[in-house]
Amino acid sequence: MIADGGIATIDLADGAISSNTPVTVAMALGARRLVVLPTGYGCALEGPPRGAFATALHALTLLIARQLLHELNSLAPEIDFCVAPPLCPLRSSPYDFAMTGELIERATQSTNAWIAGGGLRRREIPHELMTHKHV
Numbered sequence: 001m002i003a004d005g006g007i008a009t010i011d012l013a014d015g016a017i018s019s020n021t022p023v024t025v026a027m028a029l030g031a032r033r034l035v036v037l038p039t040g041y042g043c044a045l046e047g048p049p050r051g052a053f054a055t056a057l058h059a060l061t062l063l064i065a066r067q068l069l070h071e072l073n074s075l076a077p078e079i080d081f082c083v084a085p086p087l088c089p090l091r092s093s094p095y096d097f098a099m100t101g102e103l104i105e106r107a108t109q110s111t112n113a114w115i116a117g118g119g120l121r122r123r124e125i126p127h128e129l130m131t132h133k134h135v
Contacts, residue, residue, distance in 0.1 A: 023071035033080040035120065036072070037111070040086025041065050042093050044134040049093060057094045065129055072125050084114050085126035089134045 026034060041061035049058040075081060087106055092099045 023068070023075070027075070027079065032078070034082070036068070036081065036083040038065070038068055038083065038086045038129060040088060040090050040128060042090050043128075043132055044089030044091045045093065046091065054093060054095065061094055062131070065131070069125065069129055080123065082120050082122055083125055083129070084111050084119060085128045088128040 023034060023036070039061075041064070042058060045058075049055045072081065072083065087103065087110060090103075092103065
C-alpha cells in the first residue's frame with residue numbers, strides 16, 4: 001500500500017507477470033498434486049511480432065513458458081504433477097482474439113484426448129513447452 005496525500009492506494013498487476021502458473025506458491029501452501037494446464041506460446045507465427053506491444057507480449061509468453069519449465073523441473077520427487085500439452089502449433093499471438101473459438105475447440109479436443117490417453121497419471125513435461133519453432 002502506498003499513502004498518497006492521505007489516500008491509501010494498492011498497486012495491482014496481472015498475476016501472470018509474477019507467476020503465471022504459481023507452482024511454487026501452491027507448494028508453499030501445501031499442495032502435493034498439481035494439474036497444470038499451460039496456454040503455450042505462439043510457436044508457429046507467420047513472422048516475427050510487429051511493433052513494441054506485440055514484441056513485448058510475445059517475449060512475455062516465452063518468459064512465462066520458461067518460468068513454468070524451471071518450476072516444474074525444480075519440483076521435489078514426492079510432488080505428483082501432470083501437465084497437459086499446450087496447443088501446438090499455435091499460430092496466434094496473445095493479443096489476437098480472432099481465433100478464440102477455434103483455439104477453445106482445439107484445446108477441448110486436445111485436453112480430452114490427453115485425459116483419455118492417461119495424461120492425468122503421467123508425471124512428465126510435454127515437449128510442446130520447450131522452446132521450439134515450426135518451419
